[in-house]
Amino acid sequence: MNTISRDTRLCMSLSARPGNFGTRFHNHLYAALGLDYVYKAFTTTDLPAAIGGIRALGIRGCAISMPFKEACIPLLDALDASAAAIDAVNTIVNDDGLLRGYNTDYRAVRELLEQRVPPSTPFVLLGSGGMAKAVASALRDAGFADGTIVARNAASGRALAARCGCAWQPQLGEVDGALLINTTPIGMSGAAEAEALAFPPSAVAVAHSVFDVVALPEHTPLLRLARALGKPVISGAEVIVLQALEQFVLYTGVRPGAEQVAAAARFARG
Template sequence: MTARIDRDTLLCMSLSARPGNFGTRFQNYLYEALDLNYVYKAFTTGDLAAAIGGIRALGIRGCAVSMPFKEACIPLLDEIKDSAAAIDSVNTIVNDDGFLIGYNTDYTAVTQLIRQYGVSPQTPLALRGSGGMAKAVACALRDAGFGQGHIVARNEASGRRLAQTAGFAWTPDSVGLDARLLINVTPIGMEGPEAERLAFSEAEVAVADVVFDVVALPAETPLIRLARQLDKPVITGAEVIVLQAVEQFVLYTGVRPDDALVARAAAHALG
């Protein structure tokens, strides 16, 4: 935590149904390392309108937003930037003197990673999942020029809805798809009852060109481990969560930390 807290300290926060520690550890590490008079704290709420009103009234500088608040907060804000408008989902609120602006740095992070890894928009893809984060990933791919792909989702209603939004097809199962970019945006591979499951089969991974698992904790999911064993390029959820958090930090503070400092903050937050 920052070495000083006084009347001039700026508060940043997060709102989530189940607050975690990553954002708190990551942001406060950077505040301290850069000697910025900020502090970050995670919250949950049963009254979203009051919480957003508190951000405005108390001068809270920024707020990270997680499910189930990413869409519900939009009518409570004053402006929505393109990154959030593209997917009707906000994961970051910035307070400029009582004027609340919504962004989506998940969308921004995925866009950056696809470009960084040089994945061709001509690559046929299979994206497993149809929730809020799946929407951010699918729309980032759509806007990067990807046009050949399937949304793989057991829930037909949400799967078809996301497929229509992103310009892809919907299927309840990935069997038989000729997908060369595999993307998991479900809890498969996280800690708990699905911790050891594969989001895609070994045969599907074997023919893929790139494997992308958005699960951040653990970063080495069964899918990522298998892809590494098969010498496939991988994009991990840890990369996504760090990149989106860096963009939030920049929006809150106006300061962009260098890559070495970001790596140390990420190791601290993920450790």
């Protein structure tokens, strides 16, 4: 572990429920690359004061998780195109007091989609929150034109569908041959529905492929079922590594090698 001094640069995260993945991932890479940085996870009940602290204390960067991805925007000075396009921020970079918001979730999701799924594939996306915005926008920008947003909240569901040029419906409908995407907390460790399936087995059985953005656990109930049925999958564990890597590059200006990133991801998962 690097020795902390007055010159050590601090990076952090803000979340309602802080986890250990980002802390372990970033600090592992700082040590491996000999960078004088340290990373610490925080939560807050006073978001304006927390964002003001980033500026006032010269904190280099901050990862933003729910429920702060949209609420932080009025407190920033500028938005990168990745955040402006979807009105959601998951990364803040502090350049000499100027706070700019980015969305590395969007970047990671788009990269994975372009690598794994033909854009002609229809999709069904469950959810309409901040992560749903990132995924839906990545789908749109990667050329996926035939899609449906499934969300019980009619206002946010309709708004997201309109933004991304797809349909909205309050309940699951036809999914035969579709890419199924879960952006809700269903299946997440510690959530009320940790053991539940975001989509019923009958839907998974006729799906083209399955994408679950839940990162913890690495193997969610939905992904376990999809793999058992022989369906191609994209996991939230893959997304979290790619988005954390892009945060690391934004904070430090250094891009680690693939083996270093893989080692950091293994360490972060404990």
